[in-house]
Amino acid sequence: MAKGKLTPVMQQHAAAKQAYPDAVLFFRLGDFYEMFGDDAVLCARVLDLTLTSRNKDNPDESPMAGVPHHAAHAYIGRLLHAGYQVAICEQMADPKLVKGIVPREVVRVVTPGLVTADEHLKARENNWLAGVDISGDARQVAIALLDISTAELRVAAVIDVAALLVTLAQAAPREVLLGSEDPALYQAALESVVRKTVLREDPALLVEDEALALRGLENDAKLLSAAERRAACRVLRFARACNPREELPVRAIGRFEPSATLVIDPSAQRHLELVESNSGDRKATLLSVIDETLTPAGARLLRSRLLAPLTDVPSIRRRQDGVELFRVHAGVREQLRSALRGVNDMERVVSRVLLREASPKDLAALRDSLQASAQAVRLLSSLDDPAVEESLALSPDEDIVQDVEAELAAALVERPPALAKEGAIFQDSYDPQLSEYETTRKNGAELVVALETRLKDKTGISTLKVRYTRVFGWYLEVTKSALKKVPKDWRRKQTIANGERYTLDELDELAEKISLAEDLYRSRELELLRTLNETVRGAAQRVRALTAKVAAWDVAAALAAVAHRFDYARPEVHDGTALRIRDGRHPVVERLAAAGRFVPNDVSIDSETERMWIITGPNMAGKSTFLRQVALITILAQMGSFVPASSASIGVVDRVLSRVGASDDLARGESTFMVEMRETAQILRYATARSLVILDEIGRGTSTFDGLAIAWAVAEHLDTALRSRALFATHYHELTQMAAESEHVRNMSVSAKERDGEIAFLHRLIDGAASRSYGVAVAKLAGLPESVLARAAALLLAFEEQPTGGETVRVPLKPRKNLNQLDLFAAPSVPESRDQEVLATLRAVNVERLAPLDALQLMAQLKKRLS
Ligand code: ADP
Numbered sequence: 001m002a003k004g005k006l007t008p009v010m011q012q013h014a015a016a017k018q019a020y021p022d023a024v025l026f027f028r029l030g031d032f033y034e035m036f037g038d039d040a041v042l043c044a045r046v047l048d049l050t051l052t053s054r055n056k057d058n059p060d061e062s063p064m065a066g067v068p069h070h071a072a073h074a075y076i077g078r079l080l081h082a083g084y085q086v087a088i089c090e091q092m093a094d095p096k097l098v099k100g101i102v103p104r105e106v107v108r109v110v111t112p113g114l115v116t117a118d119e120h121l122k123a124r125e126n127n128w129l130a131g132v133d134i135s136g137d138a139r140q141v142a143i144a145l146l147d148i149s150t151a152e153l154r155v156a157a158v159i160d161v162a163a164l165l166v167t168l169a170q171a172a173p174r175e176v177l178l179g180s181e182d183p184a185l186y187q188a189a190l191e192s193v194v195r196k197t198v199l200r201e202d203p204a205l206l207v208e209d210e211a212l213a214l215r216g217l218e219n220d221a222k223l224l225s226a227a228e229r230r231a232a233c234r235v236l237r238f239a240r241a242c243n244p245r246e247e248l249p250v251r252a253i254g255r256f257e258p259s260a261t262l263v264i265d266p267s268a269q270r271h272l273e274l275v276e277s278n279s280g281d282r283k284a285t286l287l288s289v290i291d292e293t294l295t296p297a298g299a300r301l302l303r304s305r306l307l308a309p310l311t312d313v314p315s316i317r318r319r320q321d322g323v324e325l326f327r328v329h330a331g332v333r334e335q336l337r338s339a340l341r342g343v344n345d346m347e348r349v350v351s352r353v354l355l356r357e358a359s360p361k362d363l364a365a366l367r368d369s370l371q372a373s374a375q376a377v378r379l380l381s382s383l384d385d386p387a388v389e390e391s392l393a394l395s396p397d398e399d400i401v402q403d404v405e406a407e408l409a410a411a412l413v414e415r416p417p418a419l420a421k422e423g424a425i426f427q428d429s430y431d432p433q434l435s436e437y438e439t440t441r442k443n444g445a446e447l448v449v450a451l452e453t454r455l456k457d458k459t460g461i462s463t464l465k466v467r468y469t470r471v472f473g474w475y476l477e478v479t480k481s482a483l484k485k486v487p488k489d490w491r492r493k494q495t496i497a498n499g500e501r502y503t504l505d506e507l508d509e510l511a512e513k514i515s516l517a518e519d520l521y522r523s524r525e526l527e528l529l530r531t532l533n534e535t536v537r538g539a540a541q542r543v544r545a546l547t548a549k550v551a552a553w554d555v556a557a558a559l560a561a562v563a564h565r566f567d568y569a570r571p572e573v574h575d576g577t578a579l580r581i582r583d584g585r586h587p588v589v590e591r592l593a594a595a596g597r598f599v600p601n602d603v604s605i606d607s608e609t610e611r612m613w614i615i616t617g618p619n620m621a622g623k624s625t626f627l628r629q630v631a632l633i634t635i636l637a638q639m640g641s642f643v644p645a646s647s648a649s650i651g652v653v654d655r656v657l658s659r660v661g662a663s664d665d666l667a668r669g670e671s672t673f674m675v676e677m678r679e680t681a682q683i684l685r686y687a688t689a690r691s692l693v694i695l696d697e698i699g700r701g702t703s704t705f706d707g708l709a710i711a712w713a714v715a716e717h718l719d720t721a722l723r724s725r726a727l728f729a730t731h732y733h734e735l736t737q738m739a740a741e742s743e744h745v746r747n748m749s750v751s752a753k754e755r756d757g758e759i760a761f762l763h764r765l766i767d768g769a770a771s772r773s774y775g776v777a778v779a780k781l782a783g784l785p786e787s788v789l790a791r792a793a794a795l796l797l798a799f800e801e802q803p804t805g806g807e808t809v810r811v812p813l814k815p816r817k818n819l820n821q822l823d824l825f826a827a828p829s830v831p832e833s834r835d836q837e838v839l840a841t842l843r844a845v846n847v848e849r850l851a852p853l854d855a856l857q858l859m860a861q862l863k864k865r866l867s
Contacts, residue, residue, distance in 0.1 A: 008101045010036075016089045016106050023087035023109050024079055030095070032066040033088075040065040046082050047075050076110060077120045083198045085111035085242075109242035112198050113175025116149045116352055123345060124291075124299035126150065128173035131202070131234030132164065133227050134186065142227035145171050146235040150300070150347040151249035151354065151544070153217075153235070155228045156256045161186060162682070167258055169193040169266035170307040177202040177234045193266045205233050213237040220253035228255075249354035251541060262309040262638045265686070267679045268658040268694070272631055273588070274306060286632055289587050290641060292561050294337055296345040297547055298554025305555065309638035311652050316573045319640025321391035322552070324570060326560030327642075329383060333557050336379050340554050342372030346547045353536045360416035360425045363532060366543070367408035373550050374400040380553065392553060401546055404539045411532055420529055423522070431528055437521035444514035448474070451506065461485050466507070474511040475501040559641045566591070568642035571633070576651035578606040579634065579692065579725055583646040586629035587636070590644060599763040600645070603630050605725045607651075607689045610746050612719050612726040614735050616770040617750035622763040623729035624660075626750065627694045630727060631656050634692055653725075654690040657683045660697075680714055684722070693718055693726040708732045719744050736769035779856060788860040838862050 006014060009029070013036060017025050024042060026033035035043045040063045044051045049065040067075045076086050088110065092103040113129030121127055131144040141164050144155045158164050168176070168190065175198040176190065187199060205213075210229065213236040214221045221229055232253060239248055264274070277284040287306055293299045310316050326333040344365040352358040353366075377398045380388060388394055416425045426434060452466040461482040468474050472494065478486055479499040490502040536543070562568060566587075583600035590598035599622070605611055615623050633643045637650045659679040687693050697711060711732055718726050719742050728735070739747045749770035753760045779788075842862070847855075 012101070012104045013089075016087065016104065020087040020106055020109060023085040023111075025087045025089060025106075026067075026072065026076070027089045028069065028091050028104065029066075031069055033069055033072050034064055034066040036064050037062040042084075043067075043075075043079075046084070047078055073117065073119060080110060080112045080115060080120055083112060085109055105245075107245055111175060111238075111242060113146075113173060114148050114239055114242050115174075116348070116355060116357055118345070118348065121149055121348070123296040124293075125303060126152070126171075126300050128171045128175075129235050129239065130168060130171060130173035130176045131231045131238070132168075132176060132178050132186075133231040133234060134161065134164075134179065135227055140225070140227040142225065142231040143167055144228070144231035144235045145173065146239060146250070148239055148243075148249065148355075149351055150297075151251065151351045152254065153232065153250045153252070154254045154256050155224060155232050156258055157225050157228050158258050161189065162686070163258060163263075165189055165193045166263055166265060169269055170264070173197055175200060177238055179204065179230075179234070202234055202238065205230055205237070209233060209237055213240060216247070217250065217253055223255070224253070243355065246355050249351040249540070256308075258308075260311060262311055262635065262653055263655040263686075264307065264309075264635065265655070265657050265682060267660075267682070268631070268656045269307070271658045271660045271694075271696070272628055272635070272656070274635070275303060284588055284592060286587060286635070289591050290559065290562050290636070292558040293554045294340040294558070295343040295551060295554045297343075297347045297551035298340070298558065301551045302555045302558065305639045306635070309635050310640070311638065311654055313573055313575055313652060316638055316640055316652075318391055319556070320570055320573070320642070321387055322556035323559045323563060323640065323642060325383075325385060325387050325391055326557045327563055329385065330564065332379060332383055333560055336376055336553065336557050337561065339372050339375040339379060340550070340557070342375075343369045343550055343554075346370070346373075346543055346550075350536065350540050350543050350547075353533055354540055356533070358533060358536075359418045360412065360420055360529065361418045363408055363536065364412050364414075364416050366536065367405060367412060370401055370405035370408070370543070370546075373546055374402065374405065376550060376553060392556070393549060398549075399542055399546065401539055401542050404535055404543070407532065407535055411528070420526065423525060425525055426528060431524070434521065434524050434528065437517050437524060440517035441514060441521055444510060444517060447510055448507075448514070451510065459485050459487060472501070473515075474507055475503050476507065477501050563642035566644065568644050569647055571637040571643045571645070571648035571650050573637055573650050573652060576649075577608045577689070577725075578604070578649065578651045579630070579653070580604045581630065581633055581643075581645045581648045581650075584629050584633050584648070585644040586625050587632055587644045589625050589629070594763075601626055601629075601763075601765040603727070603765075605727070607723050607725050609744065611723060611744045612715065612728060612742075613746050613748045614715070614738060614769075615727060615729045615748045615750065615765070616731075616733060616736055618752055618759065618761075618770070619731075621750035621752055621761050621770075623750050624696050625763075626765060627696050627727045627729055631658070631692060631694050652690070653692045654688055655686060656692050656694070657687055657724075658694040658696070659683060677710075680710065684714065684717060687718065687722045687724040689723040691722070691724040693724045695726065695728040695730070697728075697730045697732070708734060711735060712738070715745075716742075733769070739769075779853070782853065784853070784856055788856050788863075834866055838865055 013025070013027050016027065017037075017039075024039045025035065027035065034040075040049075040051055043049050043065045044063075047065075047067070049067065051063045051065055053061045053064055076088075079086050086109065087106045088108045089104050089106045092105050095102045111129075113127065115121055115127055126147045127149055128145045128147050131146070133142045133144075134140070140157070141160060142155065142157045143164055144153065146153045156167065158167055172194060174196075176194065177200050178187065178190075179202060190197075190199060210233045213233040214229070217232075217236075221232065224232065236248065236250070239250075264272070270276070270278070273285050275285055275287045282288060287303060290306075291299060291302055293302050310319075326336075346366055346369045349358060349362045349366045349369075352362055377394070377400050380392060380394050381396070381398070389396070411426055411430050413424065413427055417423070428435060428438070448466055452464065455466075455476070456462060456464050461478060463479050463482060465477045466474065467477055475493050476490065477496075477499060478501075483500060486500075486502065490504045492500055493503050494501040563570075581603045584603060585598050585600050586594075603613070603626075605613060615626065617623055629644075633645060633648060634650055634653050635656065636643045637648060638652065659676060683693055683695075695711070695714070697707070711728075711730060712735060715726070715728055715735060715738060718724050719738075723744075736747045739745045747767070747769040748765050749768060751762045751764045751766045751770075753762060
């Protein structure tokens with residue numbers, strides 16, 4: 001078909017495509033969604049569909065691909081996963097009832113950040129669409145987060161782009177809308193913190209846009225700054241454009257204060273493996289070891305609390321009180337938890353109800369959830385503890401939305417279908433009219449059976465069958481051999497291979513009656529369903545309020561269960577400057593890697609006095625584990641949880657910052673160093689006297705002087721200028737000299753026992769710097785040949801005897817230079833030429849890129865060459 005002469009249907013398609021040029025258009029044609037042109041090519045590639053064309057004789061015609069409508073969900077899911085948006089264009093009337101062309105309309109655009117269907121969502125995580133607003137000079141930065149599936153909208157102003165990145169890393173949105181005025185600069189930075197996120201450029205906002213986007217939320221919007229309002233408008237405008245036919249379920253704008261939370265830098269969030277582990281093992285995260293929540297909303301709440309703990313002492317204590325309550329009343333806790341197992345995702349069901357997407361199954365899930373929630377409320381009300389009202393926010397006349405629950409319970413069958421058109425939604429006794437239609441329908445069916453028997457008797461056609469198909473309706477089927485017995489008044493409808501199909505007046509009348517009853521039944525069912533949905537819509541806010549409370553109880557009870565089972569203690573959180581933990585444990589390592597044999601350790605640092613610990617010890621001794629456990633315990637404490645320790649006293653921390661030396665990323669070479677330096681810069685820029693800094697230099701043994709120099713300068717700056725509480729695990733032994741120079745610095749080491757060159761790790765932290773000589777023992781443990789070990793031990797001695805006295809150590813670059821000048825292989829018996837050869841090899845070696853074991857191996861080779 002030539003361009004410009006589109007059929008009416010293709011004109012509809014062109015109009016829809018023009019309205020939603022950025023989306024893949026799913027265009028409904030009968031039982032299929034069809035994609036045309038570029039969309040078809042894209043779908044063929046992403047979804048493995050076969051390309052066809054509407055008119056096979058015309059190769060110029062635009063390509064086409066299609067999916068059956070009932071399977072569309074899965075295909076849409078795959079497109080979303082790949083980051084595309086999908087516009088769904090539906091037939092707006094029953095083709096059977098329309099003369100001419102069926103009207104079609106885009107009813108919804110689904111994008112990765114605007115998903116509402118459970119099958120495309122993670123139950124235990126929010127699905128955020130973020131909107132960012134950065135005014136020209138970056139002095140005003142704001143972010144809005146919208147989760148349309150739970151109808152939450154939160155807005156915050158942040159101080160700068162770096163703070164924005166922190167907030168984004170915490171929320172891990174699926175999709176971010178960036179103002180087109182935002183420089184590409186931010187885009188690169190964003191890409192580094194939010195992986196797996198779709199970044200979308202969003203056109204500039206006009207004043208009219210704002211008014212339109214914020215409608216219904218004007219009162220809340222009044223409280224926002226200009227930048228916050230623009231960020232909110234950005235997500236709202238986008239969400240409204242994608243849901244052109246429905247009001248958004250959002251009823252309120254919540255503000256959040258990034259400054260009132262413990263900031264966990266994106267790098268710290270990664271290093272500490274809070275919600276994602278570096279190994280990819282889902283179990284090896286802090287979240288997974290404390291997440292014993294039983295409801296989806298509870299799981300989401302726990303996760304967001306973990307990523308944004310509090311800094312306000314009274315609020316932290318209130319959360320702790322809730323946990324305490326459930327630890328004391330263990331019986332009620334377990335009863336509550338068994339009730340909570342019946343609570344489904346009410347939050348998301350309500351949002352779908354508001355978007356008119358809820359299924360009968362959703363309503364049944366809401367019914368069950370309300371019943372279980374009511375049971376939870378009854379349980380907690382029975383608790384005889386004065387703390388209940390305050391710490392669980394349970395009011396004496398808690399609204400359990402009984403009216404809605406009763407209505408749903410009276411109406412729905414136990415397990416209604418996922419699709420309304422499947423019918424069988426309501427209980428028999430629910431609606432007299434529905435019952436009447438049902439009776440008529442049933443009677444009709446019985447009358448058909450009776451008619452069949454009667455006709456068989458009358459005609460003597462024993463094989464006679466009354467049948468029904470959707471296309472032909474009701475008919476009588478007679479096989480060839482019996483055709484002569486067919487009475488004159490039967491009218492022939494259709495000839496088939498082995499017989500004929502007939503009808504007669506009586507059957508037509510009956511069919512008419514049945515079909516009428518069926519139609520009436522169907523429309524009555526849909527009408528009742530609409531009313532039921534309206535009932536829920538009217539109570540949406542009440543259901544949400546209840547859901548929020550149930551989620552908080554779920555979290556408190558889950559944390560209490562963890563505290564009980566794994567022996568966590570309630571930490572004392574205060575506004576002081578000290579951080580003291582007795583018998584602290586790493587919550588993940590104690591459960592997985594070192595289950596049953598974890599060695600607890602204490603920590604005691606104070607920004608006013610002894611604020612930095614420099615921790616040395618052999619590899620594998622447990623330095624990293626110790627550092628991380630202190631940070632994790634602090635995070636747990638400030639999110640309101642109990643902690644794995646026998647006691648803890650935590651002066652509130654404003655920020656956890658970390659830098660972890662690259663351990664094995666040799667391939668990335670320089671960029672690894674860049675990453676480390678960027679993290680260091682970040683630390684020095686943002687750490688305060690309230691911060692907790694974790695520096696973990698995993699020894700790669702490359703002993704770059706830069707590394708040592710930088711580490712030293714950073715530690716000094718942290719101590720003297722920033723005064724942060726800091727734990728510094730290092731393989732630069734020279735750093736232990738700092739303790740002699742600053743009263744705020746203390747040397748600690750992780751002990752190992754060495755006997756006859758054998759090493760055993762005790763994982764216990766002790767006073768003072770570690771002895772240097774463990775390295776060789778560890779090498780032995782790793783199975784290095786004896787000769788190499790012997791030579792290494794001798795070399796070590798030689799190094800230590802070098803003049804590295806007080807003065808040179810204090811300027812840490814010097815002693816290493818001396819070492820370099822050592823003529824390591826100048827044994828007199830070696831002939832000149834071999835000597836030269838070895839020296840040449842040595843010169844060629846890139847020490848910066850040599851791992852410790854490789855170095856030892858090399859040494860062995862060289863030695864062999866010399867002997
Ligand atoms: P380092 O940082 O000193 O090289 P790690 O902290 O990585 O050492 O610890 C090495 C391993 O030792 C860990 O994987 C863990 O299994 C075990 N470990 C560490 N600390 C302890 C401890 N306190 N108790 C028991 N095992 C521990």
